[in-house]
Amino acid sequence: xxxxxxxxxxxxxxxxxxxxxxxxxxxxxxxxxxxxxxxxxxxxxxxxxxxxxxxxxxxxxxxxxxxxxxxxxxxxxxxxxxxxxxxxxxxxxxxxxxxxxxxxxxxxxxxxxxxxxxxxxxxxxxxxxxxxxxxxxxxxxxxxxxxxxxxxxxxxxxxxxxxxxxxxxxxxxxxxxxxxxxxxxxxxxxxxxxxxxxxxxxxxxxxxxxxxxxxxxxxxxxxxxxxxxxxxxxxxxxxxxxxxxxxxxxxxxxxxxxxxxxxxxxxxxxxxxxxxxxxxxxxxxxxxxxxxxxxxxxxxxxxxxxxxxxxxxxxxxxxxxxxxxxxxxxxxxxxxxxxxxxxxxxxxxxxxxxxxxxxxxxxxxxxxxxxxxxxxxxxxxxxxxxxxxxxxxxxxxxxxxxxxxxxxxxxxxxxxxxxxx
Amino acid sequence: xxxxxxxxxxxxxxxxxxxxxxxxxxxxxxxxxxxxxxxxxxxxxxxxxxxxxxxxxxxxxxxxxxxxxxxxxxxxxxxxxxxxxxxxxxxxxxxxxxxxxxxxxxxxxxxxxxxxxxxxxxxxxxxxxxxxxxxxxxxxxxxxxxxxxxxxxxxxxxxxxxxxxxxxxxxxxxxxxxxxxxxxxxxxxxxxxxxxxxxxxxxxxxxxxxxxxxxxxxxxxxxxxxxxxxxxxxxxxxxxxxxxxxxxxxxxxxxxxxxxxxxxxxxxxxxxxxxxxxxxxxxxxxxxxxxxxxxxxxxxxxxxxxxxxxxxxxxxxxxxxxxxxxxxxxxxxxxxxxxxxxxxxxxxxxxxxxxxxxxxxxxxxxxxxxxxxxxxxxxxxxxxxxxxxxxxxxxxxxxxxxxxxxxxxxxxxxxxxxxxx
Numbered sequence: 001x002x003x004x005x006x007x008x009x010x011x012x013x014x015x016x017x018x019x020x021x022x023x024x025x026x027x028x029x030x031x032x033x034x035x036x037x038x039x040x041x042x043x044x045x046x047x048x049x050x051x052x053x054x055x056x057x058x059x060x061x062x063x064x065x066x067x068x069x070x071x072x073x074x075x076x077x078x079x080x081x082x083x084x085x086x087x088x089x090x091x092x093x094x095x096x097x098x099x100x101x102x103x104x105x106x107x108x109x110x111x112x113x114x115x116x117x118x119x120x121x122x123x124x125x126x127x128x129x130x131x132x133x134x135x136x137x138x139x140x141x142x143x144x145x146x147x148x149x150x151x152x153x154x155x156x157x158x159x160x161x162x163x164x165x166x167x168x169x170x171x172x173x174x175x176x177x178x179x180x181x182x183x184x185x186x187x188x189x190x191x192x193x194x195x196x197x198x199x200x201x202x203x204x205x206x207x208x209x210x211x212x213x214x215x216x217x218x219x220x221x222x223x224x225x226x227x228x229x230x231x232x233x234x235x236x237x238x239x240x241x242x243x244x245x246x247x248x249x250x251x252x253x254x255x256x257x258x259x260x261x262x263x264x265x266x267x268x269x270x271x272x273x274x275x276x277x278x279x280x281x282x283x284x285x286x287x288x289x290x291x292x293x294x295x296x297x298x299x300x301x302x303x304x305x306x307x308x309x310x311x312x313x314x315x316x317x318x319x320x321x322x323x324x325x326x327x328x329x330x331x332x333x334x335x336x337x338x339x340x341x342x343x344x345x346x347x348x349x350x351x352x353x354x355x356x357x358x359x360x361x362x363x364x365x366x367x368x369x370x371x372x373x374x375x376x377x378x379x380x381x382x383x384x385x386x387x388x389x390x391x392x393x394x395x396x397x398x399x400x401x402x403x404x405x406x407x408x409x410x411x412x413x414x415x416x417x418x419x420x421x
Numbered sequence: 422x423x424x425x426x427x428x429x430x431x432x433x434x435x436x437x438x439x440x441x442x443x444x445x446x447x448x449x450x451x452x453x454x455x456x457x458x459x460x461x462x463x464x465x466x467x468x469x470x471x472x473x474x475x476x477x478x479x480x481x482x483x484x485x486x487x488x489x490x491x492x493x494x495x496x497x498x499x500x501x502x503x504x505x506x507x508x509x510x511x512x513x514x515x516x517x518x519x520x521x522x523x524x525x526x527x528x529x530x531x532x533x534x535x536x537x538x539x540x541x542x543x544x545x546x547x548x549x550x551x552x553x554x555x556x557x558x559x560x561x562x563x564x565x566x567x568x569x570x571x572x573x574x575x576x577x578x579x580x581x582x583x584x585x586x587x588x589x590x591x592x593x594x595x596x597x598x599x600x601x602x603x604x605x606x607x608x609x610x611x612x613x614x615x616x617x618x619x620x621x622x623x624x625x626x627x628x629x630x631x632x633x634x635x636x637x638x639x640x641x642x643x644x645x646x647x648x649x650x651x652x653x654x655x656x657x658x659x660x661x662x663x664x665x666x667x668x669x670x671x672x673x674x675x676x677x678x679x680x681x682x683x684x685x686x687x688x689x690x691x692x693x694x695x696x697x698x699x700x701x702x703x704x705x706x707x708x709x710x711x712x713x714x715x716x717x718x719x720x721x722x723x724x725x726x727x728x729x730x731x732x733x734x735x736x737x738x739x740x741x742x743x744x745x746x747x748x749x750x751x752x753x754x755x756x757x758x759x760x761x762x763x764x765x766x767x768x769x770x771x772x773x774x775x776x777x778x779x780x781x782x783x784x785x786x787x788x789x790x791x792x793x794x795x796x797x798x799x800x801x802x803x804x805x806x807x808x809x810x811x812x813x814x815x816x817x818x819x820x821x822x823x824x825x826x827x828x829x830x831x832x833x834x835x836x837x838x839x840x841x842x
Contacts, residue, residue: 005499014509014520014702018712030492046435048494050714056490065486068642069477071451072423072689074467076440078426078447087431099435104691111558118571136711137532146710150539263714267568268493270525270715281435289567290557291439293471293684294526294691325825372682 004400020381021374031107035379036296046380046394047407049362050137052239052264053310054397060267061307067299074104081264086273090310091104092246093257093275102296106262107135108236109272110198113231113258114139117196120280120288122256124244125187126178128251131385132205134233135262143148149283152250156192158183162385165209166341167359173211187379188367196257196269196381197334199249204236208350208391210343213253229280232256235272239264239307240317240396244325251346266303270294291323300301316396320347326400327392330407336414338362349392352381361386365419372413377408426618438647441802442795451476456800467801467815467827473660474819481688482584484727488720495714496523501632502722507696511700513667514696516676517561521696521799523717527656527683529558532709533653534679535560538617540708541678541701542648542651546608548601548618550583551808555619564619576697577613579604582616582670583806584629586778587762587773594632598639604649604717611645616650617678622669624656629771629812631764634674641675651697653677656693657769660685661738664745665765672767676746687724691715737817741768747821750814751828757835759783771804782807786840793834 002115005026009017025043032054033044045055053060072177075082088099088196103109118124127133128143135141142154163170170176171300188332201216203209220230226393237248238261249259257280262272276284284290294300308414311317324344331342331351340359345352353362353369366388373380383391446464448826456464466476475479488502488637496503503834507521524530532603539545549555549564563575573819583599584591591597592635606616622637624630634753639655641651658669659682666672670680678701683693693716705711715721732738745767752763752772761780764771772797794801804812815823 005501005504006510008504009499012504012520013522014699014706015641016706017496019499024497024499027494028492028500030494031788034493035494050495051493052449055494056492058490061486061489064489065482068482068689069479070484071449071477072458072472073448073451073456073476074471075434075438076445078440078445079449080426083426083429083433089427090433099433101434105529105713107713108526108528108558122571133688136713137529137558138536141709144710149537150708153599240438260496263446267719268489268715268718270718270721278435285435285437288562289565292526292528292557294689297689297691300691384683399600406527 002207009055009315016127016357021332023373033395033402036169039053039407042376043377044053044402044405045062046378046398048379048395049093049236049241049393050263050268051395052267053316054395057267057308057310060303060306062293063302064269064299068195072297072299072315076291079298080295081298083304085301085305088305089273090275091214093259094286096273096277097259098277100273101290101292102300103272103274103292104270104294105135105272107137108141108292109260109262109274110135110233111137112197112274112284113260116229116280116284117287118259119283120229121193123190123193123195123227125158125185125194126155126156127160127194129199129203130159131162132200133205155190156187158187162206163209163211164175164207165201171212173218177222180219181222182293184222184228187225194226194389195225196231196336197223198228198231198233198389199338200236200346201238201252202242202345204348205383207215207352208343208345208348211252213251215255216252229257231256231258232259233260235260235262239322241320241346241348243317246317262311265307266300267307269300269303269375271304295354311396311401314397320396323398323403327403327407334414336412338365347394347396347398351390352384353388361388363388365417366390368419372417374385374411376409376413378409430500440827443792446795454816454823462740462798464616464800465823465826467799467813467819469800469816470535470657470662470814471684471689472816473688474728474735474737475816478688478731480731481709481724481727483721484723485690488723490541493718493720494591496717497712500719500801502551502726503717503720506726507720509726510694511696515671518680519700520694520699522711522713523695523721524693524695525691525715526556526693527681528561529555529713530681530683531561532558532652532697533695534619534681535704536696536709537679537695537705538650538652538711541650542614542616544614544616544648545577546579546613546615547577548579548581548604548615550620550624550627551580552583553621554626576611577608579608583627584624584630584632585628586632594636594639597636598643601640602643604647605643609647615647617650617652618644619652619655620659622673623658623663623766623769625769626804628773629764629766629769632673634672637673637675642711650678652679652681654681656681656683659764659827661732661741662737662767662769667698667738686728687721688728690721690724692721692725694812702757721812732817741817744768744819744821744824750825755832755835757841759786768815768817768819772811773805774809782809782810787811788837790834793838794830797830797834799830
C-alpha cells in the first residue's frame with residue numbers, strides 16, 4: 001500500500017478522528033464474541049456493547065435482510081412493525097412508561113429527552129455529572145464534560161461531581177443528592193428553574209463506581225422536589241447488560257420519568273429510542289413538532305425486534321448475571337501492587353489502578369496494560385475521569401469460558417507490564 | 422381488529438404523530454417505484470425521495486445483507502469501506518471539498534454544519550429562510566419556521582423571507598441577497614456576528630420556486646463579505662435528483678463551503694453526511710470533540726456505496742433530467758382555472774394552485790386533489806408555506822411511462838375535483 005489506512009483517514013476524515021490503541025486495529029470480520037483483523041489475527045471482543053447479542057447474529061441479520069427486501073418506509077405511513085416494537089419495548093418498562101419515539105441514535109434520543117423535560121416542566125435548567133458523555137448533538141454535547149463548547153457552556157447547564165466509590169465513598173447517596181440540590185437551587189436562582197437531570201444509572205462513563213441499590217433515592221427525591229424529571233440514560237446499562245435486571249434504573253431501584261436508549265438496541269443497526277409516560281409524551285408532542293424520517297422505519301424495527309427475541313431466547317440477561325459473578329470473583333483474586341478496586345455491574349467491569357495511597361491515577365500503566373491485552377488478542381479499553389480504570393464490556397453472549405480466557409490473559413499481562421509508569 | 426392501527430399508534434406513540442392523508446395508507450411492500458398496501462392495492466410512488474434508487478433495490482439490499490453478515494463496527498477501528506465511500510462521495514464534489522463526517526441522519530449532518538460554521542468563523546449568528554425545515558435536533562429545529570421553540574427562538578437565528586417566484590419575482594436574486602444582508606448586519610449589531618447561512622439550493626420546502634442559475638450569486642457574495650460560510654443542504658436536491666447536475670449547488674452555480682446530506686444517501690438505511698474543505702474540517706475537529714457510534718459503520722458505508730453504484734450504472738441522474746423535461750411539458754399543458762404555476766427542478770415537481778389574481782392559496786383544493794390522487798393509486802403530497810403546491814418527488818427510476826400514468830391521472834383528478842374550495 002502506498003498510503004496507509006491512517007493516512008487515508010487523515011486525508012478523507014480530517015484531524016483528531018478518534019481511534020483505539022497505539023496501533024489501531026483493522027477489523028474485517030466479526031462473529032459472536034470474536035473479531036478478526038486484516039492479518040487474520042483473532043480477538044476476543046471484551047469491549048463492544050453495540051453488537052449486543054454478538055457480532056453478526058444470524059437472526060438479526062436475517063431480520064434486516066428480509067425486511068430490507070420487502071419494504072423500508074417511514075412512520076408517516078402506517079406499519080405494524082414500529083408498533084410491535086414499541087409495544088414489546090414498553091412491556092419491558094414499568095413506572096407508567098408506555099410510549100416511545102424511535103430515532104436513529106442515542107444522541108437523538110437524549111436530545112429529545114431534554115426537550116421533553118422542558119415541555120413538561122416549562123423550565124430549562126438541566127443537571128448532569130461532571131465526568132459524563134450523553135451524545136454528540138449541539139444540545140446534548142453541552143452536558144459533556146470532555147471539552148467546553150465554543151462560546152462557553154450554556155448557562156442553563158450544571159455539572160455535579162460524579163460519584164466515585166473509591167475516592168469519595170457515599171454509601172447512602174446523600175452527598176451526591178446534596179450536590180444535585182445545590183445545582184437545582186442555583187438553576188432556580190439563575191431564573192432557569194429545573195427541568196430535570198440526565199444520568200446513566202450505572203455511571204459508566206464516570207468510571208462504573210460501586211453503588212448500592214437505593215443510591216439514587218435521595219437524588220430522585222431532590223429532583224422531584226424541585227419540579228424536575230428523572231431521565232435515565234440506558235444506552236449502556238439497558239437491554240439486560242445489568243444482569244440482575246433488564247434496565248439499570250430497576251437495578252438501582254428508582255422510577256425514571258424518561259428512559260433513553262441507543263447503541264445495543266438493534267445490534268449495530270442505527271436505532272435509538274426515548275420512552276416515557278403519556279403525560280410527558282403529550283407535553284412534548286404538543287410543544288414541539290418532531291418527525292424523524294429514519295426513526296422507526298420498518299427495517300430498524302425488524303432489527304430491534306430480533307434483538308429482543310434473541311435476548312429472551314438465548315437467556316442473555318441471565319448469562320450476564322452469571323458471567324458477571326464469575327468475572328468479579330476472578331478479578332477479586334487478582335493481586336497487583338497498583339490495583340485499587342475491581343467493580344462489576346452485570347456484563348460491565350472496571351478495574352482501577354492507582355500509584356499510591358492517595359489514589360493517584362495510574363493512567364500510563366493502564367494505557368500500557370490495554371495495549372498488552374490487545375497484543376494478546378483481547379479487545380478492551382479504559383474509562384473514568386483519569387482513564388485509569390480498565391473497561392471491560394463484552395457482547396452479552398460472552399461465556400464463562402471466554403471470561404476465563406480474558407482473566408488468564410490479564411493475569412499474564414499484569415505480570416508482564418512494567419509498574420514503572 | 423379490535424384496535425385500529427391509528428388507535429394503536431396513539432396509544433404507543435402519543436398524540437400529534439404526523440401521518441399522510443385523511444385515510445392514512447398502510448403500506449406493506451415496495452419494489453422500484455411501486456408500493457402496495459395491506460389490502461393489495463398498488464400505488465405509484467410519486468413522492469418518496471428516501472428510496473432514491475427505488476424501493477428495495479436488490480443491489481442495495483444485497484450490500485446491506487452481505488456486510489451485516491460480515492462485520493458492523495464503528496470508525497474507532499480501521500475499516501476500508503468508510504474511506505472508500507468518503508473518497509467516492511468527495512470525488513463527486515468540487516470546490517475543494519475533500520473530507521466528510523458520516524452520521525445517521527440529515528439532522529445530525531446539519532447540527533454539525535452549524536458547529537463547523539461557528540468553529541471556522543468564531544461567530545454564532547446563523548441565517549435560514551422563513552419557510553424551511555432542516556431537521557429535528559434542538560439546535561437545527563431553531564431554524565425551522567414551523568413552530569417557535571419553547572422559550573422562543575434563539576437570539577442568534579435570523580429567518581429571511583423565502584424566495585417565491587410566483588408572488589415576488591426576483592430574477593437576479595438581488596432582493597433575496599438584500600434580505601440576507603439585512604440579517605447579517607442585524608446579527609453583527611446584536612454581537613453574534615455571522616457564522617453562515619444554511620439553505621436548500623432548490624428551496625424545496627419553501628415551495629420549489631423557479632430560480633435561474635446564478636440566483637444565489639449575490640447572496641453568496643453577501644455571506645462571504647460578512648465573514649460567514651455557505652452551507653448547502655443537499656438532502657433533497659443531491660445525488661442526481663437535480664437532473665442536470667449531481668448537486669443542487671452546482672445546478673445553481675455557486676460554491677458551498679459545507680454540504681450536508683441525508684435521506685437518499687443509502688436508500689433508507691439511516692445514513693447522513695457532512696462534507697467540507699480541510700480547513701473547515703480541521704477547525705471543527707479542533708474545536709469540538711465529535712464521534713458518532715453508528716456513523717460510517719461498515720454496513721452503512723456498504724449501503725451508501727451501493728447507492729452511488731446504482732445511480733451511475735442505471736443512469737439515474739440522466740433519467741431524472743429526461744423525465745423532468747417530459748413531466749414539465751405535460752404539466753404546462755394542464756388547463757385548470759386554479760392552476761397558477763408549474764415548476765420542475767429535476768425529478769422534483771410543484772404545481773401551485775390559487776383562488777384569485779392575488780394568488781390567494783387554494784389550500785383546501787390542493788388538499789382534496791392530493792386525496793383524489795391517492796384514491797387513484799398515486800402517492801404524492803403538497804409543499805410550500807400555504808401547502809397549496811402539489812409536491813411530486815418520485816424515486817429516481819421513475820420512467821416516462823410512469824410519468825404519463827401520473828399525468829393522465831392528474832388530468833382526470835383535476836376534472837373531477839370540485840373547485841368550490
